[in-house]
Amino acid sequence: NMQRNERWFKVSILYCVMLSQLWAFPFSPSLDLDVTPRTTIFHKDFWSCNNGFTGSSQNYSTLLLEEETGRLYVGGRGALYALNTSNISTSANLTIDWNASPEQKKQCLNKGRNNQTECHNHIRFLQRFNETHLYVCGTNAFRPLCVYIDAERFNFSSGFEEGRDRCPYDPAKGFTGLLIGHSDGEMFTASQYEFRSSPDIRRNFPFPTLRTEEAPTRWLLEADFVGSVLLKESINSSIGDDDKIYFFFTERSQEQVAYPSQTKVSRVARVCKNDWGGQRTLQRKWTTFLKARMVCSVPEYELHLNVLRDVFVLQGRDVQSSIFYGVFGLEWKNIKASAICQYAFSDVRRVFEGPYMEVQDSKWREYTGKVPEPRPGSCITDVHRSQGINSSRDLPDSVLTFARRHPLMAKQVHPVDLRPLMFKRSVNYVKIAVHKEPALDENLYTVLFLGTDEGWLHKAVEVDGETHIIEELQIFAKPQPIESMVTSAVQRSIYIGSHSGVIQVPMSACQRYTSCYDCVFARDPFCGWDGRVCVEISSRPQRSNLTQDISRGTRGCKENPGNGPVIHRRRAVMSGDDVLLQCELRSNLATPRWTLNGKELQGYGLSTGYRVGTDGLLIIGARTQQGGSYRCFAVENGVSVLVYLYTVKVHTDPYFPVEPTDSTEPTTISSPVVFSTASPTEQPLPSPPAPLPPGANFQTYRHMEAIYISLVAVLGGLCLVLTVVLLYVSFCTRRESRSRKFSHQNLHVLGSSDRKRSSHLELKTISSHCNGRQGRRSISVPTFGDFNDSFLQIIPGDDQMSPAKTPPPAPPLPNPPPLPNMDYANGLSATLPSVLRKMNGNSYVLLRQADPEGMSPLYHSFTEELNRILEQRKHTQLDMHPDESSI
Known part of the structure; x- marks a missing residue:
């Protein structure tokens, strides 16, 4: 028992070490193979440019x-x-x-x-x-x-x-099969054919049928097949060699492995096409069956990916130049990780010509004895024919007996360069297709199309032994594994099958790249910049004016990076407010760089008054000197490209007038929403307007008077609406059997520096029978107290209802008018930052009490807090059609 406990303790320690290595692996300074896709295309933006087929069936x-x-x-x-x-x-x-x-x-x-x-x-x-x-x-x-x-x-x-x-x-059950030759029609398959049978490789027709051996040495052990291929090695063969069929699978390990926690190994097996079985030994059994272990690991960290999920064979002019790509993963179901390893068939053949393994004392060890002639497992060649051996039935029993007991090779098949071509954490690749595409530099690049278990397609290019993921496409709106995938060089398309249908995806979509730098940074072998737009190279017979840089992704664009398409917005904010300047970067590989009035912002922290995140720049407690011209640059491959320009003005008067917005800008400036801390019946009047300059027209006074009358009317109407809403909420909540907590929004009420004046509000959910809409709305109710001169601001967000909580039907209520799509004074637009949409995240409503004299407690990036919340809910199915928020 002590030995058993010690052994399990070592296994547990080893398992923990491997998990820590897997987690820390992408962050190692010496090796970083956790490749990030450059761009992300979601289904709603992608569906319009592809064709789909759905019949009456499934799968x-x-x-x-x-x-x-x-x-x-x-x-x-x-x-x-x-x-x-x-x-x-x-x-x-x-x-x-x-x-x-x-x-x-x-x-x-x-x-x-x-x-x-x-x-x-x-x-x-x-x-x-x-x-x-x-x-x-x-x-x-x-x-x-x-x-x-x-x-x-x-x-x-x-x-x-x-x-x-x-x-x-x-x-x-795993399955693979081949039909070879239109004249003789030989059929080879590999699977588990019956409920109580073991998986095996068979020749189904013509007669005689063949299969693998089960005793005394079982050749296959719980094998799960993923692919097979015929390599015609007889063509131009100087020795009259036979064609060979290769099978790829994962099985339970028979030999001793380095890590006891791993019970499976990946294999490649081989049989000869013209194998007819033995005369007395191995009757109707393969006489040429051999198998070897395929290794796909990261040597520096001893990280082994031992489960083969898919394989794609890229045949060259001969067997020596043929290669294949394998998709590997871990056998632990709770950890997602994938690796792509590239192998040469010349290395596979070298392993099959090496030493054998045999069972000694119930363990597999390398065989060191004499090997009979002709070599067991080899196909019939001219040398055999010269010895009177014209088929496998003529082989001596000693050769067949040896082949029966030695199906496993001692050497392992290692990938090219002894390491994966690509490693991806938190993703399970399940399908792969490979395409060769010529580029402008006259090199032939390997483009990989990788399908995931959640319905995403990754497009990657191999450059100098490394892999660059050009883009990731969300093929299906609902997560589902990609079950099949083939490529068409004629149609320049990829056909993808899944549970719900078949999708036709173009190999390239160069029109997505909107500028020269965007086109060149993509490093897409299909695409080049012609001076105006990004086009597919194959469609242009004249290519001298095209620009492309696959190797580096930096060269060729002569235009000024600052002259590209720039989004210009104006912001007017109050002094002491926190304002978020959004900067959505199209590329996931780009990093933001901010400047103020032409000078780069150095350092982001509490003392500097700035915080930077993936969603933009947060100005904390805006001061007058923080106004000016803000520029956001996307820095990628060492090149800075201007993408956003903000003109920010900081006002000290809470009733500052709205300044006109330039007609070319996409947004408008709106005044902040101000709530009084007095009772609803004692609304304070706005401060009187400043005296007009001498000589002002009487019409100006009437104009200003009309403005203030309108302002008072609007505030009075708002109070009336809020009163009606509160009464209606009270009526509805009395009818509710129980209160429901707000499940997909986090409400934070932050007060001034005095913690006692901050309160946390828990909002009751008003179900659809109170508002007549499918979904739920949040009603923000301020708690009035000793707020001094502070005021409340409401930051709007998108509300999403949990699909697990379906509201009961009830009488309808008229819908409130939709909120305008504009920029608010606090810097947040009516829609949430794009990074939240990318995460399919739930938005939240933020009520904040800002104290001009104190210091705002909102010192953390919105993204950091939201990401922490959303990380806990990332497995929750979200409502894909959320209702809009209300105030």
Whole structure:
């Protein structure tokens, strides 16, 4: 027991160390592989520029792209589709309904399977059989069937065949398959085919069928297959070598690993295409099966990503130049992390030609004895034929017996440069597609398209052994895994399948880049700047006037960085107020730089009167000397580009008049909302206007009089509205059976420096039966007390209702008028900073009591406080259509 406890203690310590390394890894000064996407495109901004297809089925998990015919074949749950590759949303698409029969669904239910997910016909295999037909297999509610389809007419052309040996029974089981050759039609698959069987690799036809061995040494142990590929090594072979089929999967570890907490390993296995099994030993079993471990780790931190999620093979002119990319993750479900590793098939072949492993004393160790001839696991070549061995059936029993007991290789397959091409924390990549694109510098760049388990697509480019993520696209509004993905070089599109549908995404969207620097900073091999707009390079036969810099992303733009599109706004604020100057940076890689009257602001802290965050610059307790011209620059790749210009004026009079706003500016200036601390019946009158200069026109006096009369009328009307609202709130709350706490807004009432005068208000929620709207509104009720000369300001925010709390129906109430979209005097616009929208965050209402004589307690960035709150709620499903806030 003591030894067992000690062993578990060491495992726990090791697990904690690995977690700490994983957390600290991206922040290491020596190695930073946690790549940040440059730009983020949300679904609402992205949907207008792509095509989508949704049929009557679900789970569009199988795609077959045929560039020659211009068709994209899609296999879903209970249906097959033939889509037009140029526009998959066209009405000319063809459909075949193929559902499981009611009797078969009933049998599936009797086996204890889920009627919502499992007891349907999920298409798992869809490939071209010959020039006229496709071959399709489906799970058929846990009794697989296969059928031939006439590709031209797109209908069934034969009766159904038993598919138990060709298709998995479970739609969730890993599966891969190949149909090789249109004349002989050999079918190779790998999966778990039956409920009680072990996963294995099979040749389904022609006869004789082959499979992997299970005794005395089990070749595969709980394998989960993700891909396979045929490499034609017989072409131009000087030794008459055979073609080979490679399978990629994750299985439970058989050999001793460095970390006991890791129970799985990633593998690549190989069989020869013309393997026919042995004559006496290994009858109807593979004689050429070999497997090796693939390693994808960060050597400096001994961080091993041991689960293979997907693979993409990029075939070159020969096997030696062919490479493949693997998507790796961790087997711990509560930690998200992904790595992309690149491998060369020449390294894989070198491992298969190395030493073997064998079981010694119940443990796998490297075999050091004599290896029989011809070498076990090798394909038949001219050397074998010269010895009278023309097929695997002619191999000696000693060779087959050795191959039976030694399927595992001792050496491991390491990635190119012995490290991942890219590492991404907090993201689970599940699918990958690779495309080669020529750039202006005449180099051929590798572009990676990576799909996540939440429906995002990352577009990245490999530059000098490193990866730059150009952009991330939110493909689906509702989070869902990307289940399938193929690329079309002809249509310049990516086709993405998921649970809800199929999306066609263009490989490039150069029109998103609005300036030369934006176009060049993107480092997108597809795009270049022509002097006016960012265009796709392939669309321009004349390219001498285009600008592009993939290697650095800095060179080529001759224009002044300050002459680009600039947003100019004016702000008028009261002395002692806190004002937020928003600066939304398009690039996630850019950092803000602020200047005041041409001089850079040095240091941001309590003593300086400034705080800077991701949402902008916060001026704390504005003073007269802090007025002036503020400029926000986006600094990226060492270049500063002006994006925002603010003209800020600080006033000491709370009733300062509104100054006219320049007509070219997008915002207007409004006076602050002032609440009196007196009773509602004793409203103080505004201070009398200053005397007019001599010679003023009598019309001026009448004009000013009308202004003040209007102001008094507005204030009186506001008091009346507030009184009615308070009475109505009181009436509604009496009808409520219980009070509901405000769930998605944080209310902070901050007083002056005297803590006793600060109060925390908890707002009651007014449900929809009180206001007649779907959603909830917040009513801010000030607490009157000894406030001296201070005043209350309301910072508006967007209210979002928790979907888990549905308000009961009730009589309607007229809606209040919507708030105008303008900039308020305290510096916050009617919409929240963009960084909050990017986080799908809930906004909040902030009531603050500002004391001109004291010091405001609001010394922390809005972003820091909001991010802390939103981090606790990031797993909460939010209302995608929030109601507007009210005051």
